Amino acid sequence: MHELAIAEGLVDGVTERLPGRKITSVRVEIGALSGVVPDALRFCFALATEGTPLDGADLEISEPAAKCECADCGLAFEPEDGRILLCPCGSANVAVVSGQQLLITSVKVA
Amino acid sequence: MCATCGCSPLSDPHQSHGSHGQHEPHEHPHDHRPGEEITLEQKILAKNDGLAQQNRAWLRDRGILAVNLMSSPGSGKTTLLERSGRDLAGRLPLSVIEGDQETALDADRIRDAGCQVVQINTGAGCHLDAAMVGGALRALYPPPNSVVIIENVGNLVCPALFDLGEAARVVLASVTEGTDKPLKYPQMFRSADLVVVTKTDLGPYVDFDISRFGAYIGQVSPQAMMIHLSALDGTGLPLWYDWLSSRIPTAATAPMPRVSTPD
Structure with a gap:
């Protein structure tokens, strides 16, 4: 259940940037290839924020799709399956351009 | 102010x-x-990533190779390290950071094999993080130009997300596990620099298709190298030792041990 550690990282990140401010909502970006399950993060967010300035804050999660680029044919594409990153040309030699991000994009203060 | x-x-x-x-x-x-x-x-894991970079710099300054060793429980991580410690004694200093939820049983095994070891018990935690490893490195204080293996908590999911400051990631899979492991846990295998198939001595008794497994690794993690070995009969171990010694930041001066291998 690494989502608990992710939720704790989120609380640390926000409280260090805005010490002492009560937070009413948090927007995060959880890439499709990040390995984090949004529902599990929502569950852990409630636990991790208890007694912190983020207690009771809304959590808005956006889930950007994976974007890849083929090292063999140069095609930029969105893989259909996050399991195997296969270019339509058949090559598995692809670089992940985005989709692995775990970002705090913004917060609202009370 | x-x-x-x-x-x-x-x-x-x-x-x-x-x-x-x-x-x-x-x-x-x-x-x-x-x-x-x-x-x-900002990155959610910025704090962990920052601590991991500090660990990486600390290790680099001392010419130490740190390897993050990951697999499911029971794939043979500790057995491989016991054998490696014994084979490399006097040639390549090997120390170990052991991660387990509970007990110091693995640390005892590694110590008996002649290696310096620090045990981390994560309690409820399912993975090691950079802060735990930073503390363990300072307690272990490995010698310059040596290898530190960080044996992560047995788990093919969570450890993949946490940078510890390692120079390389090694993922183990034993022949007693399914051939399709790389497809079931792509996040973990995708992050690997080296995939090690263990317990090859059990090959004749189990339904493990090593060429299909290799093809799956090629799909999920085309950049990863692959080694097949048995810590029991010694098959493939020289490849593992060569892989380790060739990655130490400053050249290892001692010759590598030779282990007989029935190919």
Whole structure:
């Protein structure tokens, strides 16, 4: 259940940037290839924020799709399956351009 | 304290004033109006990543190779390290950071094999993080030009997300596990620099298709190298030792041990 550690990282990140401010909502970006399950993060967010300035804050999660680029044919594409990153040309030699991000994009203060 | 606005840098650790005393822009929590949306655009794991970079610099300065060893429980991580410690004794100093939820049983095994070891018990935690490894490195204090293996908690999911400051990631899979493991846990295998298939001595008794497994690795993690070995009969171990010694930041001076291998 690494989502608990992710939720704790989120609380640390926000409280260090805005010490002492009560937070009413948090927007995060959880890439499709990040390995984090949004529902599990929502569950852990409630636990991790208890007694912190983020207690009771809304959590808005956006889930950007994976974007890849083929090292063999140069095609930029969105893989259909996050399991195997296969270019339509058949090559598995692809670089992940985005989709692995775990970002705090913004917060609202009370 | 900031002379311009009076805010304390201690309460504002993410940004600091310039070294020449000029007032650079930084966050003032008191400046934001109620209801205001503040853009942060920062990594959730920034704290862990920062500590991992500190570990990486600490290791690099000492010419130490750190390897993050990951697999499901029971794939043979500790057995491989016991055998490696014994085979490399007097040739390549090997020390180990052991991660387990509970007990020091693995640390005892590694110590009996002649290696320096520090045990981390994560309790409820399912993975090691950079802060735990930083503390363990300072307790272990490995010698320069040596290898530190960080044996992560047995788990093919969570450890993949946490940078520990390692130079390389090694993922083990034993022949007693399914051939399709790389497809079931792509996140973990995708992050691997080296995939090690263990317990090959059991090959004749189990339904493990090593060529299909290799094809799956090629699909999920085309950059990863692959080694097949048995810590029991010694097959493939020289490849593992060569892989380790060739990655030590400054060249290892001692010759590598030779282990007989029935190919």
